[in-house]
Amino acid sequence: MLITRRAEFSASHVCAQRTLSPEQNKQLYGAAANPNGHGHNYVLEVTLEGEPDPVTGMVFDLKKLKELIQQAVIDPMDHRFLNYEVPPFDKIVPTTENVAAEIWRRLEPHFQAGRAHLNNVRLYETEDLYVDYAGLVAEDLG
Amino acid sequence: MRVTRRYRFAASHRLHSAALNEDHNRELYGKCSNPYGHGHDYVLDVTAIGPADPASGQVVHVATLDRLVSEAVLKDFDHRYLNADLGEFQALVPTSENIIRVIEDRLTAHWPDAFPGEWPRLEGIRLRETRRNVFELKS
Numbered sequence: 648m649l650i651t652r653r654a655e656f657s658a659s660h661v662c663a664q665r666t667l668s669p670e671q672n673k674q675l676y677g678a679a680a681n682p683n684g685h686g687h688n689y690v691l692e693v694t695l696e697g698e699p700d701p702v703t704g705m706v707f708d709l710k711k712l713k714e715l716i717q718q719a720v721i722d723p724m725d726h727r728f729l730n731y732e733v734p735p736f737d738k739i740v741p742t743t744e745n746v747a748a749e750i751w752r753r754l755e756p757h758f759q760a761g762r763a764h765l766n767n768v769r770l771y772e773t774e775d776l777y778v779d780y781a782g783l784v785a786e787d788l789g
Numbered sequence: 790m791r792v793t794r795r796y797r798f799a800a801s802h803r804l805h806s807a808a809l810n811e812d813h814n815r816e817l818y819g820k821c822s823n824p825y826g827h828g829h830d831y832v833l834d835v836t837a838i839g840p841a842d843p844a845s846g847q848v849v850h851v852a853t854l855d856r857l858v859s860e861a862v863l864k865d866f867d868h869r870y871l872n873a874d875l876g877e878f879q880a881l882v883p884t885s886e887n888i889i890r891v892i893e894d895r896l897t898a899h900w901p902d903a904f905p906g907e908w909p910r911l912e913g914i915r916l917r918e919t920r921r922n923v924f925e926l927k928s
Binding site: 662664666675677739740741742743744745747748774775776777778779780786787 | 790791792793794795796838839840841844845846847848850851852908910
């Protein structure tokens with residue numbers, strides 16, 4: 648069974664590589680490379696997979712999931728400039744892909760022992776663009 | 790990793806099969822068979838799959854995907870009467886099932902020009918005719 652919890656955060660970012668020229672960054676990232684950054688209302692959907700506990704009837708305590716998301720993602724990222732304030736985005740480009748993978752890395756350790764495991768992280772940058780990350784699977788290794 | 794991009798087009802269509810008589814068409818397609826057609830604001834979700842490039846952090850260059858979808862699909866489908874304006878629907882009823890197949894064929898045909906490498910690949914598409922009718926096709 649899958650259960651999904653939704654959360655939101657607002658953050659700014661700029662997509663550019665230090666090793667590229669402004670023209671090259673513009674070519675690669677378009678307006679997202681504008682040097683002073685811009686922001687989004689990110690929508691995060693965290694999906695867990697597991698069987699309901701026979702006593703509690705729950706796959707995972709959604710209140711606890713809400714707290715985990717709050718501590719691991721929302722508190723550090725909400726109303727922040729990702730490149731300047733949220734490692735590792737001082738070193739890697741905070742594309743939606745990289746932010747989704749970072750959220751996975753922050754959440755996944757919390758689900759290694761219990762009956763529910765992390766199934767998917769979906770991150771909407773806008774209503775028209777989202778990324779699904781389910782950990783390192785074959786296609787992620789190229 | 791999968792990246793999904795949403796596109797929209799407005800188009801009209803009429804569900805009517807030349808192989809069936811009027812009564813049969815009416816019975817099968819109901820008001821969708823009304824003679825002058827009707828329209829929808831279609832929503833098309835295109836999902837690409839692949840590794841995120843370590844340097845760029847991107848699975849897919851979204852502007853390239855936008856160009857591909859625009860050229861291969863939207864420019865022909867948006868603000869058109871599908872039955873009259875598209876070659877594919879001269880002999881094919883433009884149900885959403887058939888529309889999504891035609892769109893997938895077009896994207897598959899043009900994909901290697903836009904993305905010549907091994908990745909990203911087209912994973913699938915989803916077509917929303919209305920909020921209540923959604924169709925999905927895995928590539």
